[in-house]
Every structure is written in structure tokens, then in C-alpha cells.
Amino acid sequence: MYNPQLNKHGELNHLLTIEGLPAAHIRQILDRAQQYVTMAEQDSKKVPLLSGRSVFNLFFENSTRTRTTFEIAAKRLSADVISLNINASSTAKGETLLDTIHNLEAMGADMFVVRHAESGAPFLIARHVKPGVHVVNAGDGRHAHPTQALLDMFTIRHYKGDFTQLRVAIVGDILHSRVARSQIHALTTLGVPEVRVIGPKTLLPTGVEKLGVRVFHDLREGLRDVDVVIMLRLQNERMNGALLPSAQEFFKHYGLTQEKLALAKPDAIVMHPGPMNRGVEIDSPVADGAHSVILPQVTFGIAVRMAVMGILAGKQ
Numbered sequence: 001m002y003n004p005q006l007n008k009h010g011e012l013n014h015l016l017t018i019e020g021l022p023a024a025h026i027r028q029i030l031d032r033a034q035q036y037v038t039m040a041e042q043d044s045k046k047v048p049l050l051s052g053r054s055v056f057n058l059f060f061e062n063s064t065r066t067r068t069t070f071e072i073a074a075k076r077l078s079a080d081v082i083s084l085n086i087n088a089s090s091t092a093k094g095e096t097l098l099d100t101i102h103n104l105e106a107m108g109a110d111m112f113v114v115r116h117a118e119s120g121a122p123f124l125i126a127r128h129v130k131p132g133v134h135v136v137n138a139g140d141g142r143h144a145h146p147t148q149a150l151l152d153m154f155t156i157r158h159y160k161g162d163f164t165q166l167r168v169a170i171v172g173d174i175l176h177s178r179v180a181r182s183q184i185h186a187l188t189t190l191g192v193p194e195v196r197v198i199g200p201k202t203l204l205p206t207g208v209e210k211l212g213v214r215v216f217h218d219l220r221e222g223l224r225d226v227d228v229v230i231m232l233r234l235q236n237e238r239m240n241g242a243l244l245p246s247a248q249e250f251f252k253h254y255g256l257t258q259e260k261l262a263l264a265k266p267d268a269i270v271m272h273p274g275p276m277n278r279g280v281e282i283d284s285p286v287a288d289g290a291h292s293v294i295l296p297q298v299t300f301g302i303a304v305r306m307a308v309m310g311i312l313a314g315k316q
Contacts, residue, residue: 004126014126014135015308017144018185026189029307030154036076036303049310050079053110057083058100059138060116065274065298066138066148070113073305079111101125105133111309112136119143134312136305142178147308148273149182151301153190155293156228158300159269163187169196169222169264170213172232172254172281175203179273180232181211188212198222199254219254223263230271231256231281247280257283261291269293 003020007013012025039045055074059067067083074081101112111134114122119141126135139145153163160166168187174180174197187195188211197208198216209215216222223229234250261270270282270291278284287294 004123011314012311014122014137015146015312016122016126016135016137018146018149018182018189019144021146021185021189023189023191026150026153026186029150029304029311030157032307032311033150033154033300033303036306037300040299040303046076046078048078050074050077050110050313053079053313054108055079055081055111055113055309056104056109057081057113057138058086058115059083060086060114060121061139063115063138065301066115069298069301070136070138070147070305073302074113074309076302077306077309079309082109097121097124098128101129105130109133111312113138115139117141134309136308136312139178142176142181144182145178145273146182147301147305148179149186150308151297151304152179152183152230152271152273153186154300154304155271155297156269158296159293160227163190163192166192166228167194167196167226168192168228168230169198169216169226170230170232171198171219171222171256173203173234174199174208174232175205176235177232183230184211184213196222196226200250219256219260220263223260226264226268228269228271229256229261229264230273231276232273233275233277234280247277251280255279255281255283256286258285258289261286271297274298 005012005014005016057067057070071081071083112125113136114125115138121140122135122137129135137144137146170180170183184195195213196216197204197213198219201217268291270286272282272294276282276287278287
């Protein structure tokens with residue numbers, strides 16, 4: 001089957017989605033990221049891997065963590081990093097997306113990191129870039145957020161080791177979450193035997209069971225005996241119509257508190273891709289508590305994005 005992410009030799013050429021990505025490629029990225037985590041603990045955090053290469057960050061949607069960690073990752077690989085102010089670019093004047101890409105290619109772009117509100121935008125770019133230019137999807141619409149899923153997998157492996165013995169619960173707004181889709185594909189590909197999704201019916205995609213997950217509408221029941229709890233942000237900006245009575249009502253039924261977390265395994269870890277809405281998805285004592293690995297997720301994200309960019313550029 002044709003996979004637009006792989007070249008004719010089966011090597012990773014773009015990172016667009018976790019869906020269909022072989023487990024061997026996921027493990028390759030996680031293993032390489034481990035080396036960068038170790039390196040970050042030393043005095044010198046930079047390597048000349050992408051020296052002379054130009055990485056263009058094209059964020060058509062707002063971002064703090066993803067954009068910043070991609071910038072840090074590229075600079076630690078010694079790349080030249082150009083982050084465009086999209087609101088002040090020619091796209092705001094009516095230039096098409098592909099015209100923008102071709103103009104940046106003419107300026108010597110070697111890699112594009114793209115976040116876009118339209119699902120499929122990074123795929124479109126990947127189909128039209130010149131050979132040797134690589135595309136990383138930093139989040140497209142409701143579709144995919146592959147590097148977030150990869151850093152989440154790295155976090156889980158760091159704290160839990162073997163994926164094949166775990167129960168993982170993903171909680172909240174599954175319907176609008178590109179992160180949740182990517183996480184589900186990554187978890188099932190890596191052999192997690194039980195992935196649970198927990199949320200109200202209005203925030204779960206129709207037929208989500210076909211992705212190989214167990215569906216729960218009761219948070220307490222869904223959290224029982226899980227090893228990993230991944231909380232999701234309410235994607236208010238993507239909602240059409242009244243899918244929830246109120247944020248307070250959501251927190252009452254689906255917000256993670258210490259009392260509800262106690263139903264999970266005693267050594268369960270709590271994750272969140274950010275940004276967090278405290279008092280809506282998660283209570284502050286949980287977000288800041290002993291089970292939380294939310295800040296390490298951010299740190300690991302730099303190493304994972306370094307690994308992705310290095311592998312794409314054929315330098316690994």
C-alpha cells in the first residue's frame with residue numbers, strides 16, 4: 001500500500017500522521033529521542049546534525065508549546081530556523097498556500113513544520129514539495145498531531161516500560177481532538193492491549209469503537225485499574241452548537257480529581273497535551289500532584305522533535 005510518508009526505500013520522508021506508520025518507525029524515533037534526552041542532561045545540548053539546513057515553521061494556528069519546542073529542537077540540531085508571522089505574511093494578502101511554499105523553497109527551505117486549521121494541509125504540501133524537502137505535520141484540523149502522540153508514547157515508555165501490559169484511558173473531548181486520534185493509532189500500533197476513551201456521547205466520534213478502543217461514558221468506571229490517564233482539553237474553538245451544558249457541569253462529571261484518580265492503579269501517571277483548563281478538565285491538586293507527568297511531557301517533546309527532524313533529513 002502506498003504511504004506518502006515513506007520514500008521508495010521505506011524510509012521516513014515526511015511525518016504527516018501516525019495512522020499507517022509502521023511500529024518499527026515509531027520505535028526508531030523513540031529510541032533516537034532517548035539519546036537526545038540523555039544529551040540534554042549534559043553541558044553541551046547542541047549537535048551539528050542539521051548545520052546548513054533551513055527549517056521553516058509555518059504555524060497558521062496559534063501555538064505555544066509545539067511551536068517553541070520545534071524551534072528549540074531545530075536550533076539544538078544547529079539548523080537555521082525561520083518562524084513566519086503568518087498574520088503578516090503574503091497568505092494574509094490572498095497568496096495561496098502552495099504559492100507560499102514554492103516561494104519559500106526558492107529561498108532554500110529544506111524542511112517545513114506546518115500547523116494548519118484545515119485537515120490535510122500538510123499532506124497537500126508534501127505532495128508538491130521538491131525532492132529532498134521534508135514536511136512535518138504539527139497539527140492539522142481535527143485530523144492528526146503525530147509529534148504530540150510520539151512524545152506521549154515516549155513519556156509512557158519512560159515511566160511504564162512495556163506497552164503490552166498497559167491499560168490507557170483517554171478522557172474528554174475525543175470528537176474534536178487530533179491528539180486523541182494520533183494517540184489511539186500509536187497506542188494500538190505499539191501493542192497496548194486496552195485503550196479506553198471516556199467522555200459524554202456528544203464529544204465522542206460516531207463509530208469510535210472501530211479504532212479498537214473501549215468506550216465509557218462514566219469516568220469512574222472508565223478509570224478503574226488503568227495505568228495511564230490522558231486528559232484532553234475542551235476544544236471550544238472547534239465546537240459548533242451546544243455540545244455541553246457548561247464547563248462546570250463537564251468538570252463535575254469528567255474533570256479529574258484526586259478522588260476519581262484513586263480508582264486508577266496506585267502508580268498511574270496523569271498526562272495532558274496542554275494547554276490545561278484547570279477546574280474544567282483537571283483539578284489543580286492532580287495537575288501539580290505526584291502522579292502528574294505533564295511537565296516532563298513538554299521536556300521530552302524537544303527530544304522527540306529533534307529525533308523526527310534528524311531522521312527525516314537522513315542524518316540518523
